[in-house]
Structure formats: structure tokens, C-alpha cells
Amino acid sequence: MSFNTAGQRSEDDSIQRKIGSYDSGNAGPLLIAITGMHGNEPAGIRAVRSVIAQLNATQPPLRGRFLALAGNLAALCEKKRYLQHDLNRIWLPENVKRIRGTQVSILKDEDRELREFVDAVEGELAAAKGRAILVDLHSTSAPAPPFSVISDTIQNRRVALSFHIPVVLGLEEAVDGTLLSYFGEQGLTAVGIEGGQHDDDSTIENHESVLWLSLVAGGLLTEAAVPALETHRRRLKEATRGLPQVVDVIYRHGIEPDDEFEMRKGYTNFHPVKKGELVGQDVQGDVFVPAKGLLLLPRYQGLGDDGFFVCRPVKIFWLYLSSLMRGIGLDRLLVLLPGVRADTGRGSILLVDTHIARWLVVQVFHLLGFRRSGFKGEFLSFTRRPEGPEINRD
Numbered sequence: 082m083s084f085n086t087a088g089q090r091s092e093d094d095s096i097q098r099k100i101g102s103y104d105s106g107n108a109g110p111l112l113i114a115i116t117g118m119h120g121n122e123p124a125g126i127r128a129v130r131s132v133i134a135q136l137n138a139t140q141p142p143l144r145g146r147f148l149a150l151a152g153n154l155a156a157l158c159e160k161k162r163y164l165q166h167d168l169n170r171i172w173l174p175e176n177v178k179r180i181r182g183t184q185v186s187i188l189k190d191e192d193r194e195l196r197e198f199v200d201a202v203e204g205e206l207a208a209a210k211g212r213a214i215l216v217d218l219h220s221t222s223a224p225a226p227p228f229s230v231i232s233d234t235i236q237n238r239r240v241a242l243s244f245h246i247p248v249v250l251g252l253e254e255a256v257d258g259t260l261l262s263y264f265g266e267q268g269l270t271a272v273g274i275e276g277g278q279h280d281d282d283s284t285i286e287n288h289e290s291v292l293w294l295s296l297v298a299g300g301l302l303t304e305a306a307v308p309a310l311e312t313h314r315r316r317l318k319e320a321t322r323g324l325p326q327v328v329d330v331i332y333r334h335g336i337e338p339d340d341e342f343e344m345r346k347g348y349t350n351f352h353p354v355k356k357g358e359l360v361g362q363d364v365q366g367d368v369f370v371p372a373k374g375l376l377l378l379p380r381y382q383g384l385g386d387d388g389f390f391v392c393r394p395v396k397i398f399w400l401y402l403s404s405l406m407r408g409i410g411l412d413r414l415l416v417l418l419p420g421v422r423a424d425t426g427r428g429s430i431l432l433v434d435t436h437i438a439r440w441l442v443v444q445v446f447h448l449l450g451f452r453r454s455g456f457k458g459e460f461l462s463f464t465r466r467p468e469g470p471e472i473n474r475d
Contacts, residue, residue, distance in 0.1 A: 096157050098201055100129055100149040103136040109145025111209040112299050113202065114292060115217040116149060118169045118260060120156025121382065124276055125218030128288030141306040145211050147296065150201055152260075153194050162384040165190040170256070170386070172263035202264070214240065214299045215264055215271040218288050220279045222381040225350040226321045227287040230273035232265045233447065234468050235404055241272050242326075243298040244291055245318045247351070249377065249392065251330035254453050256387065268467040270299075275350070275378075283320070290316050324351050325375075325394035329447075332371055334388035336380075340364055342388050348379040360389065403448040412449040412465070424457070429467075432460035 100116065114132075116125030129149035136147065151157065153168045168191045180188065180196050188196055206213055228247040231237040241248045253262045265271040274291050277284030290313035296302040297310065304310055328351075336342040340363040348360065354370045360379070361368040370376070370391060377390040406412070415421050420437030424430035431451065433442055442461065443453055451463040 096126065096151050096154055098151055098154065098197060100126060100151055101133040102146065102148040103133055103143060104146040105140070105143045107142065107144050108210045109143070110211040110299050110301055111145055111205060111213045112147050112295060112301055113205065113213065113215050114147070114149040114295075115215060115260065116151050117154070117157045118152035118217065119162045119167075119219065120153050120158070120164075121160055121162045122218075122220045122279055123157070123160075124220045124279065124281075124284040125288050126151060126157075127285045128218065128276075128292060131285070131289055132292045141302055143296075143301050143306075145299075145301050146205075146209070147301060148205060150198065152198055153191065155190065155194060162382060163191060167191075167385065168194055169260055170258040171195060172260050173258045174263070174266075176258070177263065206269075212299075213269050214295070215261070215269055216240075216291065216295050217261055217271070217273045218291070219273060219275050220277055220281075220284050221275055221350065221378060222279060223349050223379050224278050224281075225275060226324060227274065227276050227284075227291070227317060228321070228324075228350065230261070230275065232262060232271065232452065232466055234265070234270075234450070234466050235407065236270045236468065237265070237272055238400060238404075240270055240295065240298045244274075244294050245314055246291075246321045247324050248327045249330065250327065250395065250447075251392075252390070255330050255333035255390065266467060277320075286316060287320060289313070326397055327395040327400060328375060328377075328392040329395050330377065330390050330392045331374060332391040334368065334390070336363070336386055336388045342368070342380070344379045344381055344389065348376050348389075350377055350379075352376040352379075354391065399448065403450070406448060407450050407468075412451070415446070415449060415451075424462070429465040430454070431463045431465075432457060433463065434459075435461050 114129045116129055153163060156163050171191060180192050185196055228249055229241040229244055230249045230252050231241050232253045233250050261271040261273050276287040293307050293313050297304055297307060342361060342363040344361045354374060354376050356370060356373045358370045359367050360370055372391055374391040374393045377392050378387060379389045380387060415431055416423055418438060420434040422432055424432050446463045450466050452466055454462045454464045
């Protein structure tokens, strides 16, 4: 089934790009819930339908606009992760530019899905009367507690930490072409949510709780307008009890179709692993973990080029310290350090000679709001993460 713009059921059973919306006519932020970027992840769609139905039933005084969009419609119909290309791996700026410059009638599969989706989002952003926030709802093939994924900006942190689930940093450095990175580079607040295993009913509930908390964190609803708010907070806290508040990705095991990679059974998200632990097999033989940490996103599905990730806990102190350092402008002093210079004509990119600056380079740049973007010649390149304006909750 689908919902029309008023949140009511449509007569057909198809999933439409616009799942539904709620708008009480007041100026304010735009919150876009993104669902179904992968066609085998239906929980987010069910969650937004439930929330929109409740909003329309209770009619709370909302500031701004809440909108839910579906991503890969064709893959959702097939109940497959994707058809030809992972829709959440093709959002590279040059690729989006190429697709937007091509006639829609020529585009196929995920290229066409991206074109229709980005046009829908850009149309909403152009009409928005306040700050825009994206919440991208996903689920996993392995049993999993809920967690969030962000590019490490102050606004992203503030929204993600309000959910009381683990926050994963550094994934955007390990994985290219995600929707969150694309819109995050435009200065939008953008948070990804892994709600749990694909077909688990608790995943739908976790996504619903995240959506209600997003409406409050984004300033669209007051806490008093969500009577069950504490229930939603408690649900997410209990689902993630004992897990670290923040983790940083330190390793990605990328795979190709010809690798015939198979993950050993029994692993879940945040499963502790030791250096050298056997976790899978491929055509070359056994696959071992290269470093001690926590396993993340083990692949138990036939599609995708991520075998697994390894992450490590981050003390919340370092996030508070980095907020302070960014607030007083220490990031602008990085070019004064030995071995660091600005890329010619591009002040947002810094180049580091690692023969000169050798100690804790990545950690320092992360603290000050930069992401590692690879090498330019023999220099390590870092790009400043764009920080949007403050979310106004008044």
C-alpha cells in the first residue's frame, strides 16, 4: 500500500516515491525521512507510514514540514538490495552531475532512481522555509541493535546523540558515494540509522522511535507534543544497553563479486573480535580480522561490496574537546603546522606531508572537523566537513 500527501491509504499496493507528509502550515524546519534506498529493507517504509498516520490522527502543532520519501522503487518491488548498482554507493558528485545532465527517458535502473530521487529532494529543499534535516533509515542482514552513522559535524552529532544509540564515525571515509555524504557536503544535517535486522518487527519500532525523537531534536515538535517520548527513548536505550556511545571505523573489508566472500555464521554488530580472528572465507582462502575491535555490518546477503567493518570505541570526552576546539577556531591554525598547507585555490582542502607531520595526523584533523579524502600525489589530503547553521528549537 502507499499513502497520499495527507497520509491516507491509496487504493493500490505500489510504493510511490513520496510515501506521505505532514504539515500544519507553520514555518520551520524540513525533516525528510528517507526509506528503501535498498530494496530488501522495508522496515523504514512501515515505520514512516505508522508515524504519518499517527500525526494525521492527532494533528499536533508542527513547525515546518515532515516528509517521507522512498529510494529504490524498482528494487523494492523486486525485494532485492539493488538491480544493477547499489543506489547508496553512486552519489559521487561527478556521477550525479552526469545523471542530471541526461534525459530521463534514457536512464535505467539505479541511474533513473537517483535522478527521480534527487529531483524530488531538491524540489523540497528549494521550497523549504527553514533548516533541512535528512534521516536515512536502513536495516542489516545480521541481527543488530540500532545505531546511527554520521559525518562528524556538530549538528549531526547533536541529532544523533539525541537518539541514545551508538554513533558510528568514519564510515564516510571508508565508503564512497553515499547519499548522506552527498547531501552532507552541501551543509545539510544528515544522519543514517541502522534500525536492526531487515524483517524483525523490533526494527520497525526502533525506526518509529528514531523518527519521533528526530521531530523533537529537529525542532518540529515540542517534547510535550509527543506523549510517548520517554517510551521511545527507553526503547532505544534498552536495545543498546552496554554498547559504546561512540565508535570510529578503522577498517573496511571490501569485496568483489569474484571473491565469493562468505562471512562465518554467528557474528552480529558490535561483536568483539581479536586481531587475526578468522571471520570468513573467499577464493583466496581464510579471511582474518586485521586489528582488535568491534565487528560492524557483517555481510549475510548476496549483494554488496562491503564484507565487514571493524570499529573502536571513542571516549565522549574527545567529542566535547573537538566541539570546543572548532568553536574557538583552532581549525584555521592547522596551516601553521609543519608539513601542512592549503591546496592551491581550495581553502577547504589541506595537504599534509606525512614525512614531516607524522604523529596523530588523522586524529588531529578529525578533531578539527576534517575528513581524510585520500592522497594527492604524495600528500595526504583532508577536506573540511561543511557545518550548517544551528538547528533552531525555539
